[in-house]
Amino acid sequence: MDSQQKDPRRDGPDPFRFPKWTNAIRLPVTLAAALAPLFILGLLYLLFSPGATSVGYQPAQPVPYSHQLHAGLLGIDCRYCHTGVETGAAATLPPTSVCMNCHATVRAQSEKLQLVRESFATGMPIPWVRVHDLPDFVYFDHSAHVRRGVGCESCHGRIDKMEVVRQFAGLNMAWCLECHRDPVPHLRPEDAVTVMGYVPDEPQIELGRRLRDARHITPKTDCSTCHR
Amino acid sequence: MATRATHGLYGYLAEFREPWDLIDAAAKVRDAGYTRWDCHTPFPLHGLDHAMGIRGTRLPWLVLCGGLTGLTAALLMQWWMNAHDYPYLISGKPLFGLPAVVPVTFELTVLLSALTTFFAMWGLNLLPQHHHPLFNSERFRRATSDRFFISIEARDPLFQGERTREFLAGLGADAVEPVED
């Protein structure tokens, strides 16, 4: 190619010049470009936070059972219905027969209890909707926690104040680890485990430390503690 | 060719065909005591820095800081993540062992140094700056190909429109033209 072919002089005037304002915006633009990734990451982090995804989950139940009434006003102990909580991994939902222990006589004709009576008659279980749902690869054992003196409240919140049960905590791994690394704030005497709104006579920290050392409570943070 | 210093005048632009002429000229401009002036060349000319009397840049120091930041950040991160926040028992090894953290530390050091170099260089050069009065000159479009220029800004205390133009012409420039702002 001959060296004159592309000489700009013959190709007429400069086709374009960047206007003056482009100088004004260069700093903000550069900064925005630099910070964008951080912004997006932060956004995702919040988007997937348990607070955003699971806390406060409150499905409608087939039977309008009120914890507020039973556990709160009537003060029925958690273990009356959730019998497995001290012996097994699952706290267990009560069989319909347990409901009928009282409701055979109390409010025997109530509309709300229609499904309960039906279930009792047919023997088909009531399909309660699971509220506190851990991922399938997590193995949580109620007895292991309750028997160490971790209050129901610590994970389930003030059930006695819930008309319909609502998910109280994030139930994500980081949340579990908090307590497994330092159980002290959550330890109670065994008789106070099911108490709602429990207030220790001494500062919780001292109580917790005492109970921890007394019962040799050393929660693990190994994979195998919860995953099998 | 308009030679009168107007209000919108940015400065004068002198074109040279050969690098060595530019060097001579640059030295003269320097000795004349001009401060707000510059040379424009398609490639870095050795000796031009001396001729213009440009002193060393502080860039290397900034890079050093960047590098050290990377180094400490890497070491802290690895210690905190593997040995402090969630201590893992891995292959029965110590929670934090220097040999294992060397590679990542090295890489992060280099990475931050390089990034600092890059951004600091453009920053100190006040680039990007897509708009510049010199771009108004058709002639100047060859500054990135095969021509050599000296520009003296009107803002220079020693700038006296006509005198400066003659001064530049006297340096053996092939052409001298005013550049509007």
Place this chain on the structure above:
Amino acid sequence: MSSMNQNGLDHNYWRSLQELSDEPEFRRFLEGEFPEPAEVPTDAMSRRRFLQVMGASVAMASLVGCRWPQETIVPFASRPEGVTPGTARRYATVMELAGAVSPLLVTSFDGRPIKVEGNPDHPLSQGACDLFAQAGLLELYDPDRSRHVLEREGGRPRRRSLGDGEAAAAAAFTALRARRGAGLAVLSEASSSPTFAALRGRLRDELPEAAWYEYEPVSRDNERLATGLAFGEARRVRVDPGAARVLACFDADLLLDHPTALRNARGFANGRRAEDGEMNRLYVVESDLSLTGGMADHRVAMPSLEIPRALYGLAAELVLGRGLSLPPGYESVLPALEHVRAAGHAPAWMGAMAGDLLAHRGESLVAVGPRQPDHVHVLAILLNEVLGNTGRTVTYGPDDQRGLSHGAAIATLAVTMGKGQVQSLVILGGNPVHDAPADLDFGGLLDRVAESWHLSLFVDETSQHCRWHLPRAHWLESWHDVRDHDGRYAVAQPLIAPLYDGWTPAELLSLLLDGVRRPAHDLVRATADREPGAGDWEALLHRGFAAALPVEKAAALDGRGVVAAVRRGGMAKPAEVGRENLELVFVRDPSLHDGRFANNAWLQELPDFMTKLVWDNAALFGVSTAAALDVAHGDVVELQLGERRLEAAVYVLPGHAPWSVSLSLGHGRTAAGGVGNGTGFRAYALRNSSALDAAAGLKVVRTGRSHRLATTQDHHAIDAVGMREREKRSRSLVVSGTLAEYREHPDFAAHRTHHPPLVSLWKERPREGFAWGMTIDLSTCIGCNACVVACQAENNIPVVGKDQVAKGRELHWLRLDRYFQGDPDAPAVAHQPVACVHCELAPCEQVCPVNATMHNEDGLNVMAYNRCVGTRYCSNNCPYKVRRFNWFNFNSDIPDVRKLVYNPEVTLRSRGVMEKCTYCVQRIETVKIDAKNEGRPVRDGEVVTACQQTCPTQAIVFGDLNDPQSRVTKLTTGDRAYHLLAELNVKPRTAFLARLRNPNPELAESADGHPAH
């Protein structure tokens, strides 16, 4: 249950659960609400949740007696107060296979059996369990099981409701009863059930015209016939290898193919632990390479048809050569023995064996396998008698007296059918169309029977030729009773209500006899009440078997019978097997038995203990024979026996007898189901009623084609370089020595591999708390695969199929490495179970970029599936290659009912994650939590891994290495302990105990204790 039906709820157990699963909320948590959706695995893992809820609902229902069988079930051990959903309970029961009994303890989780183990209290199992009982679980949940009554009209099957089927049968049976059973034939499987026997007796009395036939393709009839000859009545030969110091097995696979195999193995193993005293010595003479053969101190491989001559030779050596005196009245066998002795010179091993037997009178045992003709068994009975073993290592218990042998029975039935004398045929289980001798053409005959009923689990080959197919209840679904080999009475209780309302054979019989189908429970209960020593019903169920043994009348040897048989055998012209006259031996398939388990994926993918073949059988050739016949591994050859032809693939097996070809029965099914159809080659096609065990005159013709055999070891034809290295290396991997060596240097094992002192670059952390460890005793590991199935069932290990195995992608966490050492025609066999050895300095951990595998405080090398990214780096860096990768989602597309088998305590692994042996961490955690709840320390032996639990020989010991008193500590620090690849200094937690062999000093010894004869 009735209440539910009235309420219009589907009475199919599974589908009623399905209904619940359709709740929208339920679907929601199937989808999962976990913070990281990417986290929630594909349907694989959510399935466990599904089951938990399902299970829970069933449990809740069960409290109000919904679908639970009306009969009460009594938990076996430590029943929790009330029933806590989500906790496993265990029930005692038994499984019967062709008359042989496995006493079991079945773990049930929320109403569904999920694990089958041996009943620890029962002398026959002592906690151990065989393959078939364990895998029965998968059979129970097999989606291919028949769910309907089928009626065939013009060959086209029509679906009928159970009610209609029952009505139709009842009507037909009424007519038969009116005819006093004329034209009726009943074909049943072998059974030891007293209830069944009673019904059979009633049939004989009430329908005298009817004929009863019993057929098992694989049976011990020869032994049975022999006892008939020797004692004048059929007797059960009971052996006690535990009491024997010298065992001479002639084609007898005492450790696997025997009604009391589990107890035999336990007894044998107890005699192998040199540190606990003397060691027994095992001689094996056989054609194929059996499990017992693999354990032999001296093994002689010879064609099956020549084995009789070998035993006669031994007898001659003992009596004529070594002057063993015969009791009066038996002298007349001498001519026979002299005849044999004249025929050929006794080889070295025979003399040595004879000497050993003489030296151990009363504590030796001569055993003959079921494939040998009756007179050989008689000779064995005689030898044991004169060696003084009778009553010590072998006894003869009563057997229920039935007429024809199985072979004769099926042949006779065929003849009667051929004559058109059978109008109605009731087939109780079994699959004669597939497994009856080929020359009978049973299928063709069956088509000509007007009224035929087939009760079976599957719509199989036989069902396709019957007018009526009736769904059968699985043994885990049915009430049943048995009398085990010792005569002990035991009851089987159902673990789950029949999924498809199938019937038991007893129920069908009662329908036939009484016109109404009486529930099996009532039938069994009635028998139990009559049974002396059965005791209280509840206690019986609780325990699983009757403590008291029935009194038996002693067996008296009938001299004339014995002499006649021995003379007949001794004088007979011995078979000449050779290049020109190959023999074909029909062996029972170790995984599929007679083929009835062909549709069981666990068993299909279970590597054969010697060939390591999966999803196939093959014609086994010896190395030199294969060379002589110019056939190679994987070639397809045509086996010609008379006018019968069968194409089969060749597998060249070191140690297989010369001029002999073994082919296992059971493969080549056409109507087994989705899993079992078309695997392997149908050996029955060559099996004639004249030669059910071994046939001479086999011709082998090469076809030039080849067949892809999938094996879990030696995945590809191995080259010379590799072959040499493998041989060399195996000796340092499987450390073995002779008893003499051991007596001289008890710690020889530790010094087999030489390596520089092992030092770490860093200060190693001290062991605190628990330090779980395991020892595996190679002296007692017989390689029976029970542990592999146990592991698979316990840990939800998927099957991957033949193609994936062929690619080298099997998922078994526990594999049995098998090495052949020395002369390819007479190699020493070594088994080595290898699973994750939980290295303390685990190489896999340091390379995982995301910490998905790390150590827990108990020193376990744990694997967090849900953290795994799947780089496979850990597997690459594992010197033992025990990590398994999920190349695909092997848990997808599993039919719903099949999901019931999953163990809810173990995560289902999704695609793209690594998995491996966890030392059954779920069991460890459970025990730890229980102990802590009860505020007591964990006891030694309280944690039992699945493989350890089921091991028949207790070769596996697990426990805490930090407890100086624990068994595992004692063994790990004991003489024979060594660590695999110790030179790598990864400090495995699993230690192996060196294998000891006890060769006869009279026989020249090569390095690994295999005989150079």
Place this chain on the structure above:
Amino acid sequence: MGTLLTRDTIDNTAHDPTRPQELITGGYDFTSLTDKVCGIVERRGAPRAWWVALGFSSTLAVTMFAMIGYLIFNGVGVWGLNNPVGWGWDIVNFVFWVGIGHAGTLISAILYLLRQQWRTSINRFAEAMTIFAVICAAIFPGIHVGRVWVVWWLFPLPNYQAMWPNFRSPLLWDVFAVGTYATVSLLFWYTGMVPDLATLRDRAVTRTRKIAYGFFALGWRGSNRHWHRYEKAYLILAGLATPLVLSVHSVVSFDFATSQVPGWHTTIFPPYFVAGAIFSGFAMVMTCLIPAREWYGLKSIVTLYHLETMAKIILATGTMVGYAYATEFFIAWYGGNPAEQFAFINRAFGPYAWAYWIMVSCNVISPQLFWFKKIRTSPVALLIICIFVNIGMWFERFVITVISLSRDYLPSAWGYYRPTPVDMLTFAGSFGLFFTLVLLFMRYLPMIAMAEVKTVMPQKHWESKVSRPVGDYHGTNPGDR
């Protein structure tokens, strides 16, 4: 534009110590050089050959992405991997491409520090190639994992598992090394290109070109006060990139060297890998550059002298690689570790012997031909041999990765690896992606670093002509620093 390689007319390889090496022939001056290089980018419509090539390579590239989709949908099982062999072509390709990615930064950085002026004609091209190779390389570790959707766990990002990556894992070192290397190479490449982009901007005749090039030229106006810092920055980057380029392949080699696997567990891996990387990198530069200079008539800018010099480097590094092979065997024997010994016997005589001997003949024997000047200076011969070297170097990675894994400690766990069509198409596709990017680069960006070439052109011998000595200036001058 001839597609067939012609013998070069001008031979500037003759060495004359009395005269400075003539790097640019054909009497180019600043103007004509600028026209020449920019002309390639500025001409209207690309040559047909270019379109054909682009069509072909982009098709391959698309195939690769299809295969990746298939892989992610079905699982890693669609590859030929199995239990002993957990890494197959995926990692082989990764190491192969990372190796190729070394020439660029090496030429720009190390040769720059060593004041090798001949680099100026080829560094732009080599750097571009580096970037593209690293892009191809980065794909494979990304897709080889079982669960691609959680691969972000390899980065130390906060998450609700409260888990962090394991910094002891060489794979994590890889993430950082390759990431850093890619970033720095990109900065280096771009920085060097800005003045040339400015040239294109100033020569632009259409609005779009002006805006496009203008945007990336950052308003560069050749100011010497800028050049001053620019050169310093370039020097620093070169200084940083030099250890970096050596570290990257060392770290990649750690994946193998720090492991247990016999045949991987070798201390000579880092230098051996680096030598191999330079070896393959240069070979690939030649493979691309020889046709390019032919088609675009750049023979006077990328002269025979350049090619010959690169050939010498290939000869040197090739010999080093050969030496490394020999050392491996020696150490295996001398070390006396049976597993190690067998690993190497198995390489040479086991079922994979064919792969091993392909590697040896391509990497060790073929470069030895460069001892002959005739071959060194014949573009055709160079091209062929370089292609062989590329093949050989791929097989080197195959031999190391696959053969070692297929037979390690326990014979019971030995296996054999066979690639599937998916493996092959993915690999072929990576070449497609690579060449697609190369072609686009040649079409739209200056292939030759004009600003740098100008500094070594004959026309620039001006020092003699300056009328007064240019010494250090000690007067005061408030030039901003």
